Amino acid sequence: MYKKILYPTDFSEVAEMVLKHVKAFKNLGGEEVILLHIVDENDIKKKDIFSLLLGVAGLNKSIEEFENELKKKLSEKAKDKMKKIKKELEDVGFKVKDIVTVGSPHEKIVEIAEEENVDVIIIGSHGKTNLKDILLGSVTENVIKKSDKPVLIVRRE
Numbered sequence: 487m488y489k490k491i492l493y494p495t496d497f498s499e500v501a502e503m504v505l506k507h508v509k510a511f512k513n514l515g516g517e518e519v520i521l522l523h524i525v526d527e528n529d530i531k532k533k534d535i536f537s538l539l540l541g542v543a544g545l546n547k548s549i550e551e552f553e554n555e556l557k558k559k560l561s562e563k564a565k566d567k568m569k570k571i572k573k574e575l576e577d578v579g580f581k582v583k584d585i586v587t588v589g590s591p592h593e594k595i596v597e598i599a600e601e602e603n604v605d606v607i608i609i610g611s612h613g614k615t616n617l618k619d620i621l622l623g624s625v626t627e628n629v630i631k632k633s634d635k636p637v638l639i640v641r642r643e
């Protein structure tokens with residue numbers, strides 16, 4: 487029933503913990519994992535402001551050029567980080583498709599879950615921010631609000 491799994495990761499400690507639960511699905515009929523990272527568009531915008539303040543804008547680059555370079559760099563970095571996770575999943579017998587895209591994390595997760603027609607989304611309760619008194623991170627909260635797919639939320643320790 488849960489053949490195709492969507493595993494979104496922001497490479498945080500909590501998202502790393504999710505991996506063992508994804509692997510456990512191999513013995514529950516799991517066949518394929520869509521490994522997904524979204525380069526957060528908002529982070530790029532924030533970096534823009536910083537770079538402007540730091541005078542990077544004075545380097546004769548347009549904001550657009552700067553943004554595109556940053557998107558490319560962050561996407562390459564993410565692809566690289568995914569290699570190890572992809573290999574681990576392949577080693578337990580999954581077929582793996584790795585996707586890196588730019589946008590709003592929760593919107594892309596919901597969109598790709600539909601497009602790829604996954605059977606389940608396995609996600610961390612928290613991510614990089616990991617605030618102590620928050621029950622769920624905003625990405626996970628929005629995914630459970632907006633996706634029709636079953637969602638397995640792995641709690642932080």
Ligand SMILES: Nc1ncnc2c1ncn2[C@@H]1O[C@H](COP(=O)(O)OP(=O)(O)OP(=O)(O)O)[C@@H](O)[C@H]1O
Pocket residue numbers: 494495496498500501504522523524525526591608609610611612613614615616617622623624625626627
């Ligand atoms: N950019 C991303 N790409 C892929 N998956 C993500 C991304 N951001 C978050 N996730 C997934 O969502 C889970 C929860 O992260 P979320 O961002 O909601 O929590 P947070 O970082 O603690 O809080 P917030 O982002 O609201 O400040 C992560 O463990 C990860 O599985």
Ligand SMILES: [Mg+2]
Pocket residue numbers: 496613614615623625
């Ligand atoms: Mg986050």
